[in-house]
Amino acid sequence: MYVGADYYPEHWPRERWSVYAKWMKKAGFNAVRMAEFAWVFMEPEEGRFDFSWLDEALATLRKRGISAVLGTPTAVMPAWVAEKYPETLAMEAGGRRAVWGVRKNNCFSSGAYRLLSERITRAMALHFRSVPNVIGWQTDNEFGAPPCFCPTCRADFQDWLRRRYGGLDELNRAWGAHFWGHRVRAWSEIRIPPDQSTFNPGQCLDFQRFFTFQNVRFQRDQVRILREVCPKHFVTHNFMGFVPDLNYFDLAEDLDFVSWDNYPIHGEPGMLYDAAGAGDLMRGLKRRNYWVMEMSAGPAGWGAFGRNPRPGEMRLVALQQVAHGADGLIWFRWRTCTAGREQYWHGLLGHDGRPLRRYREAARTARDFKKLEKLLAGTTVKADVAILYDYDSLWATRIQPSFQGNDYQAGLRRYQQALMRAGVNVDLVSTAAGLGGYRLVIAPQLYVLPDAIALKLDAYVRTGGVLLADLRTGVKDESGLCHERTLPGLLSKCLGIEIREYEAIPESTPIAGWLPAAGRALHAIQYADWVIPKTAEKLAGYSGWHLAPYAAVTRNAHGRGVGYYVGTVARESQFYDELIANVIKTARVRPALKPPPGVEVSVRSGRGRKLLFLMNESEQAKTLPVPAGKLEVLSGRKTLAKLTLPRFGVAVIQIR
Numbered sequence: 001m002y003v004g005a006d007y008y009p010e011h012w013p014r015e016r017w018s019v020y021a022k023w024m025k026k027a028g029f030n031a032v033r034m035a036e037f038a039w040v041f042m043e044p045e046e047g048r049f050d051f052s053w054l055d056e057a058l059a060t061l062r063k064r065g066i067s068a069v070l071g072t073p074t075a076v077m078p079a080w081v082a083e084k085y086p087e088t089l090a091m092e093a094g095g096r097r098a099v100w101g102v103r104k105n106n107c108f109s110s111g112a113y114r115l116l117s118e119r120i121t122r123a124m125a126l127h128f129r130s131v132p133n134v135i136g137w138q139t140d141n142e143f144g145a146p147p148c149f150c151p152t153c154r155a156d157f158q159d160w161l162r163r164r165y166g167g168l169d170e171l172n173r174a175w176g177a178h179f180w181g182h183r184v185r186a187w188s189e190i191r192i193p194p195d196q197s198t199f200n201p202g203q204c205l206d207f208q209r210f211f212t213f214q215n216v217r218f219q220r221d222q223v224r225i226l227r228e229v230c231p232k233h234f235v236t237h238n239f240m241g242f243v244p245d246l247n248y249f250d251l252a253e254d255l256d257f258v259s260w261d262n263y264p265i266h267g268e269p270g271m272l273y274d275a276a277g278a279g280d281l282m283r284g285l286k287r288r289n290y291w292v293m294e295m296s297a298g299p300a301g302w303g304a305f306g307r308n309p310r311p312g313e314m315r316l317v318a319l320q321q322v323a324h325g326a327d328g329l330i331w332f333r334w335r336t337c338t339a340g341r342e343q344y345w346h347g348l349l350g351h352d353g354r355p356l357r358r359y360r361e362a363a364r365t366a367r368d369f370k371k372l373e374k375l376l377a378g379t380t381v382k383a384d385v386a387i388l389y390d391y392d393s394l395w396a397t398r399i400q401p402s403f404q405g406n407d408y409q410a411g412l413r414r415y416q417q418a419l420m421r422a423g424v425n426v427d428l429v430s431t432a433a434g435l436g437g438y439r440l441v442i443a444p445q446l447y448v449l450p451d452a453i454a455l456k457l458d459a460y461v462r463t464g465g466v467l468l469a470d471l472r473t474g475v476k477d478e479s480g481l482c483h484e485r486t487l488p489g490l491l492s493k494c495l496g497i498e499i500r501e502y503e504a505i506p507e508s509t510p511i512a513g514w515l516p517a518a519g520r521a522l523h524a525i526q527y528a529d530w531v532i533p534k535t536a537e538k539l540a541g542y543s544g545w546h547l548a549p550y551a552a553v554t555r556n557a558h559g560r561g562v563g564y565y566v567g568t569v570a571r572e573s574q575f576y577d578e579l580i581a582n583v584i585k586t587a588r589v590r591p592a593l594k595p596p597p598g599v600e601v602s603v604r605s606g607r608g609r610k611l612l613f614l615m616n617e618s619e620q621a622k623t624l625p626v627p628a629g630k631l632e633v634l635s636g637r638k639t640l641a642k643l644t645l646p647r648f649g650v651a652v653i654q655i656r
């Protein structure tokens with residue numbers, strides 16, 4: 001297991017390097033990530049390489065037993081690249097080339113850029129393959145830059161479409177190009193849609209897929225070289241959690257494991273719910289443990305910064321990721337830079353270069369990590385519940401949200417957060433994942449529903465699974481055309497309902513027939529399917545007169561399983577708590593422990609061991625009942641029947 005910091009030796013005088021290595025060692029660090037923005041220092045002019053400075057930096061670290069992940073430096077092109085090959089700069093929709101500077105401004109289809117990328121990757125790989133403390137690679141940095149509209153990308157998009165559809169008739173059919181007379185008669189007529197709220201939805205959806213393809217291909221060019229030259233090194237990439245622009249399942253495919261950059265906005269309500277959900281998605285991309293390659297280490301911003309992590313909060317944020325499957329923890333950054341756009345993106349050391357409170361907290365966390373290391377080996381989160389995370393539906397919802405305020409991820413969070421409040425672990429997986437191991441599958445807004453996925457979900461329920469589907473399920477096919485079936489289409493039998501009409505609801509309407517635990521009234525907002533139960537039982541409805549005949553929540557026995565449907569959005573989170581309580585009971589999903597509000601629970605297990613993480617994410621102490629007589633690993637003490645967690649406190653109990 002690795003712990004350390006993102007480190008930029010090129011920012012600091014050489015005489016500091018050995019001091020920093022010493023301080024890292026003292027903090028218990030054993031890893032850094034380096035060089036992802038250092039292209040110009042490694043290839044100062046085309047084809048002339050200089051790795052001497054990085055050799056020296058690596059040697060200094062090696063003396064302290066610190067390993068390094070090197071980044072391929074293609075997220076920032078040197079000025080000479082832009083001067084010599086202006087076509088490598090991305091083009092805006094209006095035809096203007098990006099101005100060199102900032103970063104992530106390259107075209108991913110430019111032949112020149114792809115060649116230059118391969119060349120620096122190969123040169124680095126050859127140079128560092130036998131440097132003993134280089135352990136792996138990060139490709140580029142945070143793929144997912146704004147798209148490029150240059151003629152090369154346009155031709156590339158056209159080629160991709162030709163491969164996808166074979167013929168123009170098929171493309172015209174799939175895009176529904178008879179509408180507004182948008183039939184195309186030559187591939188060269190096709191454009192990259194500059195605006196996803198007015199252009200053809202099928203075209204927009206395909207562009208997102210192409211954009212993924214383009215980034216995946218760029219990464220694959222690098223991965224191929226790294227695998228060939230450095231077979232012993234791992235290859236990863238730093239993803240961005242819930243950032244939705246690329247299909248992350250595809251991007252993860254060529255990698256050994258996923259890493260991600262975790263910048264929770266300190267002080268924001270729900271911040272740790274999101275970080276937990278993002279961790280679950282990062283684990284779900286390859287269904288294996290992951291690293292956090294960047295983790296905020298202080299107030300952060302490019303101009304204005306946010307609040308400082310409170311004492312204990314950095315440790316909590318880090319251990320939360322461990323609880324969700326992180327096997328590597330890297331803080332961004334080692335020392336706060338005195339220059340450049342990120343002067344206020346604070347690190348473990350301040351501008352003054354002194355190890356601060358935040359350095360000491362990172363060191364404490366590294367010690368905790370060490371205590372956990374042996375027990376965590378071979379463990380991961382094993383969830384009984386899967387949430388399907390579907391990029392096609394996400395993108396299609398972004399292109400046409402259906403109703404004001406609709407957001408795919410917000411929809412998903414309602415269930416994910418209710419599950420967290422209930423103390424239940426969850427996997428976020430793609431619709432392609434095998435579902436056999438799950439007792440419960442939640443499929444929020446499966447708006448794009450190919451027949452094969454509908455049939456798979458139906459079979460999952462028939463053979464004993466519990467499915468929860470909700471509004472806008474099954475509206476579209478994979479090309480973005482509306483299915484010609486009464487909703488929810490092929491899932492009608494499984495869910496035991498029919499939806500002939502639906503509407504956006506501008507105001508709230510009370511939900512009827514649902515007993516809120518808190519005794520508070522619950523309200524439907526934003527949208528209502530007019531759900532007609534066929535074989536399903538109506539669990540909740542509406543009290544407004546025109547919606548009164550319809551169901552808001554239904555439950556249907558289908559084969560050996562059960563299909564639930566939710567046809568609306570509820571304003572109150574209690575609605576989702578009630579719903580999840582009902583659904584997990586049906587699915588016989590038992591939380592390891594039902595936490596009090598503000599405390600998160602997660603379990604890692606494997607190799608016969610089971611570790612219960614308890615995290616107090618509030619600023620008040622919390623006392624909760626726990627299994628007694630077990631080892632609390634961080635304090636080394638045996639548990640009593642109750643445990644008190646101080647504010648931001650974490651406990652890890654070995655229950656097996």
Ligand code: GAL
Nearest residue numbers: 141142238261294332342345
């Ligand atoms: C990340 C990026 C880092 C750093 C950080 C702060 O997104 O990967 O290089 O820039 O943000 O802005």
Ligand code: ZN
Nearest residue numbers: 107148150153
């Ligand atoms: Zn381009």
